Amino acid sequence: MLELRGVSTRYGPITMLRSVSLSLAEGRIACLLGPNGAGKTTLIRTILGIVKPVEGEILFEGRRIDRLRTHEIVALGIGVVPEGRRVFPRMTVEENLRMGAFVEWAPADLAARRDRVFSLFPRLAERRRQKAATMSGGEQAMLAVGRALMGRPKLLLLDEPSLGLAPVLVEQLFTMAQAINRSGTTVFLVEQNARKTLEIAHHGFLLQKGEIAGSGSAAELAASPIVRHAYLRA
Ligand SMILES: Nc1ncnc2c1ncn2[C@@H]1O[C@H](COP(=O)(O)OP(=O)(O)OP(=O)(O)O)[C@@H](O)[C@H]1O
Numbered sequence: 001m002l003e004l005r006g007v008s009t010r011y012g013p014i015t016m017l018r019s020v021s022l023s024l025a026e027g028r029i030a031c032l033l034g035p036n037g038a039g040k041t042t043l044i045r046t047i048l049g050i051v052k053p054v055e056g057e058i059l060f061e062g063r064r065i066d067r068l069r070t071h072e073i074v075a076l077g078i079g080v081v082p083e084g085r086r087v088f089p090r091m092t093v094e095e096n097l098r099m100g101a102f103v104e105w106a107p108a109d110l111a112a113r114r115d116r117v118f119s120l121f122p123r124l125a126e127r128r129r130q131k132a133a134t135m136s137g138g139e140q141a142m143l144a145v146g147r148a149l150m151g152r153p154k155l156l157l158l159d160e161p162s163l164g165l166a167p168v169l170v171e172q173l174f175t176m177a178q179a180i181n182r183s184g185t186t187v188f189l190v191e192q193n194a195r196k197t198l199e200i201a202h203h204g205f206l207l208q209k210g211e212i213a214g215s216g217s218a219a220e221l222a223a224s225p226i227v228r229h230a231y232l233r234a
């Protein structure tokens, strides 16, 4: 569904992603593991066209997207929960969801999409007029996912959604990611929580210092010495 072929990106003189190739299978959960500073967020930003690759190609459903603008890429059916969630703190739940809307939607369509998010997250419906800043971390995570789902993406990118959440909430978030995937959305989950991630992912990639250092099925990754040594010691 999404394919990167030899993608390199630079921040000024520094090469951050070095000839990254990977492909995400449609209808599956893929994960991207890697330590702080490996370039995971840069990879997400590159897929979204926020950072432009200096070489390589990115294809979504067989079509090149690396020359498109971010809003065009999103409109093709790619949703994102950005690193740090980035909900709009002074806006209410409803207003935040509206920010996930595209300009051309009719009000009735917008309402239908919002109600679908509310049925998935009843907690958000209860708090629809509450300001995002006053919501708990777990609720803000739900809101960020709900906002991304407003566009009914075919592919959902999640950049460390579990960061800072208590274990029980991480559990809920991952269960939710599985439910979203079962409803037909391909999921790309960026995480440092390798153990939990490999429980729900079908396949994945390991990124180190801007390079793909391993890939395979979740079972293969869990068994690989490099993942075991660096991420599964606990
Ligand atoms: N806009 C930027 N300009 C210059 N360097 C940047 C920029 N954004 C990120 N970097 C650098 O690129 C490297 C990779 O950053 P990135 O955010 O992609 O890592 P990450 O794998 O997402 O890490 P983390 O797990 O901490 O979120 C880091 O060394 C970072 O300092």
Ligand SMILES: [Mg+2]
Binding pocket: 040, 041, 042, 083, 159, 160
């Ligand atoms: Mg990051």
